[in-house]
Amino acid sequence: MKDPFEKVNGKGIEILKKNGINVSCGILENECRDLNKFFIKYVTKKLPYVTLKIAQSIDGKIALNNFESKYITGEASRKAVHSLRSEYDAVLIGKNTALKDNPSLTVRDIKGRDPIRLVIDRKNTLPAILNLFTDSNHDKTFVITGKSTAESKANKYLIRMSDDSKEFRIKDILKLLYKFKLNSILVEGGSKLFSQIIKEGLFDEIYFFIAPVIIGKGISPFDSIEINSLKEKEVLLKEGITIFENDILIKYRKCLQE
């Protein structure tokens, strides 16, 4: 495929051709695009690539009503998640997930690079005892917070938005992350954050890890979305299915209307 980066965009091909080298373009183009998907989004849209990762029961729940969610999916799925994390520059979660799950968001079950950990906490009130702030990777945790939020002892690194609004626009967060040269973000919940990203249309892929367990009443991944007509439903494009022991991973892509 042709490199879409404006400083390159065909110039290398021209140089090769001028020097008598045969160049063919578009061979296995879709595979090339998939391989370079983070880079393509980063240079063409000037935004990071965003994948939502959801671990849910067969009846579509990501946690019980009492917020318990560890662990809905099995060991093989969790290993696959660690592998996925290692491919992304950063993992992003909402404040409630940090509080309720106290996750580590590291790559432990396989050998691989730990991503940067981002948590949205507009008032910077998360407790200092959380794994995100105390484990050996605490230097990789950044709190996305308001313009004038006070610093806290919990964390060293704050990413400040340009305002103190109650709900930051996801697009503004992504623009900031782009400026920090983060080209791929794996969003790991929870329901409020997933819902906002869908509502703002700012995801590229969604990975549903589905376990054969029935939870009944509980929290679903998009509880904060409410539509009044099926015409407004979010339609996804299936990319593929992988089996992890008893669990199924279904990968979906955003249905592009452009």
Ligand SMILES: NC(=O)c1ccc[n+]([C@@H]2O[C@H](COP(=O)([O-])OP(=O)(O)OC[C@H]3O[C@@H](n4cnc5c(N)ncnc54)[C@H](OP(=O)(O)O)[C@@H]3O)[C@@H](O)[C@H]2O)c1
């Ligand atoms: N199975 C899974 O895949 C999975 C994954 C993750 C979490 N979970 C479960 O999901 C539950 C938590 O989900 P949740 O929906 O309650 O919470 P959440 O999405 O983790 O966090 C929501 C909170 O984060 C802050 N926040 C998020 N986006 C923001 C924005 N754009 N601007 C400003 N603040 C923002 C807000 O905090 P303030 O309102 O306090 O400012 C908001 O109330 C837990 O039970 C957890 O176990 C399950």
